[in-house]
Amino acid sequence: MTEGTWPRKRALDPSRPSADVIPFRSAVRTWFAISLQTFGGPAGQIAVMQRTLVDEKRWIGQRRFLHALSYCTLLPGPEAQQLAIYVGWLLNGIRGGLAAGILFVLPGVAALLGLSVLYVAAGDSTIVTGIFAGLAPAVLAIVAQAVVRIAGRALGHPALIALAVLAFLALAVFAIPFPVVIGAAALSGWMLGRWAPSTMHAAQGHAQVDDERPPLISDDALHSEGPSRRHAALVLSLGLLAWGVPIALVAMFTGVGSVFTEQSLFFSGAALVTFGGAYAVLAYVAQQAVEVYGWLAPGEMVRGLALAETTPGPLIMVVQFVAFVGAFRDPGALNPWIAAIIAALLTTWVTFVPCFIFIFLGAPYVERLRGNRGLSSALTGITAAVVGVIANLAVYFALHTLFADTSTVTWGSAVFELPDLSTAQPVPIAIALVAALLLFRLRWSVLHTLGTCALLGLITALMGVPAQF
Numbered sequence: 001m002t003e004g005t006w007p008r009k010r011a012l013d014p015s016r017p018s019a020d021v022i023p024f025r026s027a028v029r030t031w032f033a034i035s036l037q038t039f040g041g042p043a044g045q046i047a048v049m050q051r052t053l054v055d056e057k058r059w060i061g062q063r064r065f066l067h068a069l070s071y072c073t074l075l076p077g078p079e080a081q082q083l084a085i086y087v088g089w090l091l092n093g094i095r096g097g098l099a100a101g102i103l104f105v106l107p108g109v110a111a112l113l114g115l116s117v118l119y120v121a122a123g124d125s126t127i128v129t130g131i132f133a134g135l136a137p138a139v140l141a142i143v144a145q146a147v148v149r150i151a152g153r154a155l156g157h158p159a160l161i162a163l164a165v166l167a168f169l170a171l172a173v174f175a176i177p178f179p180v181v182i183g184a185a186a187l188s189g190w191m192l193g194r195w196a197p198s199t200m201h202a203a204q205g206h207a208q209v210d211d212e213r214p215p216l217i218s219d220d221a222l223h224s225e226g227p228s229r230r231h232a233a234l235v236l237s238l239g240l241l242a243w244g245v246p247i248a249l250v251a252m253f254t255g256v257g258s259v260f261t262e263q264s265l266f267f268s269g270a271a272l273v274t275f276g277g278a279y280a281v282l283a284y285v286a287q288q289a290v291e292v293y294g295w296l297a298p299g300e301m302v303r304g305l306a307l308a309e310t311t312p313g314p315l316i317m318v319v320q321f322v323a324f325v326g327a328f329r330d331p332g333a334l335n336p337w338i339a340a341i342i343a344a345l346l347t348t349w350v351t352f353v354p355c356f357i358f359i360f361l362g363a364p365y366v367e368r369l370r371g372n373r374g375l376s377s378a379l380t381g382i383t384a385a386v387v388g389v390i391a392n393l394a395v396y397f398a399l400h401t402l403f404a405d406t407s408t409v410t411w412g413s414a415v416f417e418l419p420d421l422s423t424a425q426p427v428p429i430a431i432a433l434v435a436a437l438l439l440f441r442l443r444w445s446v447l448h449t450l451g452t453c454a455l456l457g458l459i460t461a462l463m464g465v466p467a468q469f
Contacts, residue, residue, distance in 0.1 A: 027100070038312040045080035049065075068090070071086070073379060076274045077358065078314035078315075078355065101355060101359075104314075115307045116324040130460065134458060150387050150390065154386070167387070167389055168388030174415075175415060178389070182273065194374070228364070260339075281316070287396075296325055403421075427465055434453065
C-alpha cells in the first residue's frame, strides 16, 4: 500500500484513534526533508510546507493549513516553526508536534553552531573577513525586500500605513520599548476593527482561499482534543519546568550575574515579545546585545544575521550566534569554547521551548479563535506595525554596514543616529546595490544572492580592496 493511499482509507474510518493520522515514521522523514529546505526566512519556510504538505502529499487541506497559519501569526515567536508544530500535532498528536518542531530547527542549530565556531576561530583571516564583507551588505537588501513584501500585503489602507510610520518613529526616534510598540499596535488595530472596520479589509485574505484540491485526509480525521483544564495544567506545568529548570540550574552553578544567566533570562523574555517574526525583534535584540550587555559590536549583529540567512531554520536562530560570541568573550571560570557552546545551546532552548507551549496549550482552543473579529483586527494592527519595525531594522543595519562612523543628535525627546557621510564604504555600498538588483530585478533566491555577494566580498578581499563591515 502506498503512502499516498493509506491516509484516504484511514480518513474513512473516523471511529479509529486519531493520534496518528499518518504513519509516524513517514511524518518524521517528511519533516526532516522539510527542515533541510527551510532557507529564505518565514515566507520561504511556509512555502516549503505548503508545497510538501498541501500540494504534493495532500496530508492537510489548504483552508485548514491557512487557518493554522493565522493562529500562529497571533503568537510571539517564529511563526513558521509554530506552524510546523501545529500541523505535526494535527497529523500525529503531541509526539508529532514535538518531532516536527524539533526537526524544523535541528539542522539550523548544528549549521549555525559550526559557523559560529568558524567565525570566532578565523574571523580575522582574509578569507573569512572577505566572505562576511560580502554577506553583510546583502542582508540589507534582504531586509529591504522583507519590508516591501510585508508592506504590499499588510498596508491596504491609509490608517494601516500610519500605524507603520508611527511604529518606525517610535523605535527609531523616540526609543520606545518594542513590547510597548507591539501592544499599542494591537490595541489600535482592535479599535480600528471595531469603529472603522473598512480599514481591515485588506487583511482578511486567509480565510477567503478555497481548496483547489481536496486533501487525502478529511478534517474530521485529523487529530483533535477538546479544551480541558487538565490538559492546560499538564502542558503548562511540564512546559514551564522544561523552560525554567535549565535557567535555575545555570543561575545556581554560575551565579545570577554570569553571562549564562543574563543571556537565558534576556532571551527568555525576548521569546515572549517576538511578534511579527525574527526581523521585527532583531532591532530590539541588537540594541540590547550591543549597547546594554556588550556581547557584540554593532557590525557583528549584521554578520550574525548573515550567517542565519545562510542556514536552514528560523532567522531568530541568530540569537544562538549572539550568545556564542558573548559567552566566548566572557566565559567566567569555564574554557571559552565550552562556555560558548553551553550559552548557544541554552539560548536556543529558552528561545524555542515557548513555541511548543503556545501550540500545545492553544491548539484545542483554536477553532474558537477562527471567527473572532477582535483578534483578527488586533493581528492586523500588529502586522502593520511590523512594517515600521522592520524598516527600523534596515536603517540600523545600513548605518553600521555602509558607514564606518555615526553620530547621535538629540532634539528634545527625539534622538537621531546619523551617518558620517565622509566614512561611506564604497565596497559594501556596491555589493548592497548588486544584492538589490539580484533580489528585486532578477528575482534571485535569497541563498543564491547571498552566495554571489559572499563571492564578491571574497574577491575584493583577495585583491586587497579595503572594506569596512
